[in-house]
Amino acid sequence: MKLHEYQSKTIFSKYGIPIPKGRVAATADEAKQIAEELGGRVVIKSQVLVGGRGKAGGVKLAKDSAEAEQLATQILGMEIKGLPVRKVLVDEASAIDQEIYFAITDDRAAKKPVMIASAAGGIDIEEVAAKTPEKIIKVHIDPLLGLREYQARDVAVAIDLPREYWKDFVKIAMGLWEVYKNSDATLAEINPLVITKDKKMIALDGKMMIDDNALFRQPNLTELRDTDEDAPSEIEARKYGLSFIKLDGNIGCMVNGAGLAMTSMDVIKLFGGEPANFLDVGGGASSEKVAAAMRIILTDPSVKAILFNIFGGITRCDEVARGILAAMEEVKPKVPMVVRLVGTNAEEGRRLLENANMITAETLADAAKKSVEAAKKGS
Incomplete structure (x- = not known):
């Protein structure tokens, strides 16, 4: 079962992972009000369970609340890869200095979870994996011991993260492991995890996939299912x-x-x-x-x-x-x-x-x- 970005990021924040200020809106008027509360400069992001939203025109930057309302009107009337956009996430805009790909997922061949990170983060991570796989760092996690802090630090070093961000990165990594483990997830992904101009690390986007076979013990997550993509x-x-x-x-x-x-x-x-x-x-x-x-x-x-x-x-x-x-x-x-x-x-x-x-x-x-x-x- 896939979760929307706003649902995933809400879960992330409960485990101490910093996310941008923002809320979800179902109408353009709601988007305008949220933009006003956030100071005007916001990102309007379509909430559909497919990739490529940005390239399809489903993610737009608004300079003020009036433009936020206009862009929300456009995006809420869209279909992206056949799925209707029923909600938009209105997030406070961030000044980005660096983008990092970071995720924990299943490695079925190794029969262990694996932590994946790359300094070449962002929307084209698939292209990075295909053309320059050496830029993607993978560390397996013992399911009995869980993620250890030294493993997160090793990843920070491997992706050439400046030392001043190691502490924040380790905290985010440990939080993401708890998200993955406690949610019975098969994927917990932050893409991108950004360093902002004011030297903060924020999970700018989030994605989660939950093991269907474990939903019987995740009633709160089961309620979040969006059936738009289901036959x-x-x-x-x-x-x-x-x-x-x-x-x-x-x-x-x-x-x-x-x-x-x-x-x-x-x-x-x-x-x-x-x-x-x-x-x-x-x-x-x-x-x-x-x-x-x-x-x-x-x-x-x-x-x-x-x-x-x-x-x-x-x-x-x-x-x-x-x-x-x-x-x-x-x-x-x-x-x-x-x-x-x-x-x-x-x-x-x-x-x-x-x-x-x-x-x-x-x-x-x-x-x-x-x-x-x-x-x-x-x-």
């Missing part, structure tokens, strides 16, 4: 605790277990088909959950066939069958459906589906082949 089907899936990702194919998939779902998608591709989604109903799926999953699949007009691949371990095949029948009564599907039920109560599940006009399969390969053939006929 309606993914929003609906979350209500039922379903793992759903929309894809570009035409064969809807409903499987229990992430590994089995990935395998099913691979076998569909092996036989020349393309999956329309990843959908894991999970272990112990109830008939209500299965019915919801089927409704979500069928809302996609590109779906020309559906493959049900259920291995009855914790999940009972008869419960899945009842969910399928319940959804069929409600949605009245017009696409062919291929079902493979194996495991707990599989015979009972197959008996329930006998009169449901479904194509049955014994193996995954057989089910995938039949679903590809059915999709071609449906197209």
Whole structure:
């Protein structure tokens, strides 16, 4: 789950990381009032969950409150990469002397968090990584010991930070580690962390990504979710605790277990088909959950066939069958459906589906082949 800049910076400030004075506004009039409170010279920043806001015209400098109102009017009417701008952050403008990239994120290969910094900070950090990777400093953090102050100082030295800023940098680094750890984040990023003309270090921009699998213990962060970038089907899936990702194919998939779902998608591709989604109903799926999953699949007009691949371990095949029948009564599907039920109560599940006009399969390969053939006929 991604957080907006204003949400990320609010969290940063709670951990002692200095941020500019500012507030979020939903109207141009609010932006004008905030600009007046901040002395007039402000930055108007669009709040959308995509990169490249500045290059798209979503970040503007205003010299006074009247210009702030004018620029906020323009930005609030924009779409950036297909996402509407509903809010702007009005921040006090800073006189920048130096920009630094600074972040803590996951290093899956090392199985540790990693602290990343570069004196070549700013909006083009990706270009720095591609062309001059030696300018990017990385230090791994032991998850049991946490970030140590000497590691932060080592990074400060490595990026040639003047000694007078080491203390402030270490404080910010330790704060960012606490943000990352306590928020179950996969990314806590400051880009740029700036040194101002009056010799202060400030987190000018902020970005956070939260591990979806940890949201059950982060209720306060869950409430911050912005669904603008989410497909309606993914929003609906979350209500039922379903793992759903929309894809570009035409064969809807409903499987229990992430590994089995990935395998099913691979076998569909092996036989020349393309999956329309990843959908894991999970272990112990109830008939209500299965019915919801089927409704979500069928809302996609590109779906020309559906493959049900259920291995009855914790999940009972008869419960899945009842969910399928319940959804069929409600949605009245017009696409062919291929079902493979194996495991707990599989015979009972197959008996329930006998009169449901479904194509049955014994193996995954057989089910995938039949679903590809059915999709071609449906197209």
